[in-house]
Amino acid sequence: MGSMIDLGGSWTLGCPEWNGRTIAAELPGDNYSALLAAGMIPDPYFGRNEELVQEFRRYEWEFTREFEVPEELLSRRYVYLNCEMFDTFATVWINGKKAVSTENMFACWRPEVKALLKPGVNTIRIRFKSSELEAKKAAAGMPFPIPMNSCSKVENLNLIRKPHCHGGWDWGITLMAAGVYAPLTLTGVDGGRIDAVWTEQKHEKNLVECTAVAELHAEEPCRTAVTFRFNGEEKTVNASLKAGRNLVRAKFEVKNPRLWWPNGSGAQELYPLTVETADRTVERMIGLRTIEVVNRPDEYGVSMFFRVNGVDVFAKGANWIPADAFPSRQTEARYEDLLESARLANMNMIRVWGGGQYEKDIFYEICDRKGLMVWQDMMFSCSLYPSTEAFIANVMNELDYQIPRLKHHASLAIWCGDNEVIGATKWYDKERVSTYLVNYDRLNRELWRRVEALDPERMFWPSSPCGGPNNFNDGWHDDSCGDMHYWEVWHGAKDFSAYYSVRPRFCSEFGYQSFPSFETVASFCPPDQFNVFSPVMDHHQKCVRGNAPIIGMFGKYFRMPESFGDFLYLSQVQQALAIKTGVEFWRTLKPRCMGTIFWQLNDNWPVASWASIEYGGKWKQLQYHAKRFYAPVIATACRDPQDGQTRIFAVSDLRERCKVTVTAVVSDFDGLPQKRFEFSASLKPGESRCLKAFKPAELAGFNPEEHFMELRLSAECADGTALSFENTFFFDVFKHCAFRHADVKTAVKAGKDGGFEVTLSTDRPAFFVTLDTPGIPGIFSDNSLTLLPGEPKTLVFSPKKETTAAELGKALEVNYLRKTYN
Secondary structure, eight states, X not given: OOOEEEOOEEEEEEOGGGTTXXXXXXXXXXXXXXXXXXXXXXXXXXXXXXGGGGGGGGSOEEEEEEEEEOHHHHTSSEEEEEEESEESEEEEXXXXXXXXXEEBTTSEEOOBOGGGOOSEEEEEEEEEOOHHHHHHHHHHTOSSOOOOOTTOSSTTGGGSBSOGGGEEETTEEEOOOOEEOSOOEEEEESSOEEEXXXXXXXXXXXXEEEEEEEEEEESSOEEEEEEEEETTEEEEEEEEEOSEEEEEEEEEEXXXXXXXXXXXXXXXXXXXXXXXXXXXXXXXXXXXXXXXXXXXXXXXXXXXXXXXXXXXXXXXXXXXXXSXXXXXXXXXXHHHHHHHHHHHTTOOEEEEOTTSOOOOHHHHHHHHHHTOEEEEEOSOBSSOOOOOHHHHHHHHHHHHHHHHHHTTOTTEEEEEOOBSHHHHTTTSOGGGHHHHHHHHHHHHHHHHXXXXXXXXXXXXXXXXXXXXXXXXXXXXXOOSBSOEEOOTTTTSOOOGGGGGGOOOSOEEEOOOOBOOOHHHHHHHXXXXXXXXXXXXXXXXXXXXXXXXHHHXXXXXHSOOOSSHHHHHHHHHHHHHHHHHHHHHHHHHTTTSOOEEEESOSOOSSSOSBSOSBOTTSOBOHHHHHHHHHTSSEEEEEEEOTTTOOEEEEEEEOOSSOEEEEEEEEEEETTXXXXXXXXXXXXXXXXXXXXXXXXXXGGGXXXXXXXXXXXXXXXXXXXXXXXXXXXXXXESSOGGGSOOOOOOOEEEEEEOSTTOEEEEEEOSSOEEEEEEEOTTSOEEESSOSEEEBTTBOEEEEEEEXXXXXXXXXXXXXXXXXXXXXXX
């Protein structure tokens, strides 16, 4: 097989300002990680240290190392240097001779460099220019000013092809990293070079015709034998390659195929595909499935939903940002932890947001395995972008790499042209709107053409939000078609009942902020700053509106918490309540609404944000609520603000019928039941049904300040599986409710597979009962829950490091809503 040298590992890092001094560095990796490891900068995540590391973004950085070249490598006819995820303006020299220059972190360069190599010891240098200064140069060459969103603190990043959020965002630190974030290799070949592998699938009843495709590059015309292995068969194609790009195909038939399904809809079956030449072997895991984005007129407007293997699937998920502001920390373990948390919370879709990056291969491989459909934005967000010939050519270069790289993944569901860019044409200079629209159209049409040319089987969605191809409606306010971004609750300061006023076809962004937990806050905030309006807490709040909206909303729903820790806890209760209100109501609207993707899943540093998972992987209360409100079968109660009726719904996302029974028990806050209702129904696959509509008079006998309603659902599936679900409905806002103090007790014992059982009991109803284990990372099977007297609950805690029942019991902390005020 072809020889290869991995250039990853130990390098040295320097810059002109250091006058020859260097420090140790790692590639793949970044300059800031090297600076931190060398003790040359303080931790940017602590306090306000971010301000102390900004000078380095204007430096040029040079990574250098020596490496050995064996004779075997030089015996190959061609030797290629793989330059992937170079951030961003880099020039590579091998033995003092220029090999390549890059200008796009999202593209890949593979220069042929055999003539630059020699037997024995060689030297490679990679110099990165300041992206900030290169962006400034780009601005000077634009035909007219191209406005940029103010979330980023580094100007003109919309003019270059670097992750926009490196310059900061309304949840993100400004850390303008430079480095290489993918394997850096030298590969020798004698014939064609395999650049990408994918499949083309034709599905019929009990049969899939699967064509394996290998994209090969040849320096000059040659013949190459390409062997394909799939589903127990082997086929060899003796291909005649022309200079440049070539496609080699082999057709396979799969009878009675095992299909790939999204999480919650079925198994994630994957078939190994191997493509081999004399020089290289490439392996891919292939899911057999169809995905159609249905976008057509109906009685409500124009639909948007995903049809997988002929089944209409309600999309349940969250938006994804880069996993860490330090690129070197974007590891396989970090991806696995975050995406497993998404799977555990019953999500089936992740939206890769356009202000970040096309993710590493391992991200999509994990999504394949876990059944997480990927909504893939192209890397444009909230700003305007050039449409010059040079800029478009640069973007086409990245798409020529990214589309073939990613298209084999079963999880990849849709290509989206951008995030909110069509809306941004109206955010800036009003006199230039026409110019901005023409400019936008030039670039967006080229994106569309490239997807149609390279991946015609997938939908190209022009922008998020929009009504669909050629339908650029106001997706922030028009809920009749396509996808919607609904921000009236957070940015518009409306109360949570505003979610009942819209009926989106698919809501791909909506969110509410909270603070991280006290444990996470303590990791970046010194004790003398433990105040939500302190300088450090303000610094770790990047939204221009600051922390005031969180505290202001408290006044609508809650009594003011007593302590700093209670402030943090209550913000998470409030965040969970906001998103729960929207998701549960919108799920009842099926099939009118067929997807909710809240903003956002993760953080890239410790910060107050919309995330459901804190930096470091700790679940906020929202993530636990998501596990419940994204459950396959739920019961929920909604009070209609127009007619005052309280409606109880049962909603199923199952592919088969199920029989459900819902009991609704009205109790007082001492826990004494006052009235019991029971409803039964047989739900069709994917059905939402209103089981009961209570007129205001029917519930008038219950003082809303003294009572609540507990919903219990039991479901029997066609295959005999039994499901259960619990939900709590309040008749009044929490600040009016006469909650009682409760004596919540815990008992911990060792469980199975390294887990622990934590049993909770109480003498009075306790709401949003939340367990925390400072110093012991892990995930509870449930949390932020309702606990009733006489009904103990046993939770399973799965630790992420070794611990004992005694240690866990000592660390365990319990909070609940009534405990936060006197």
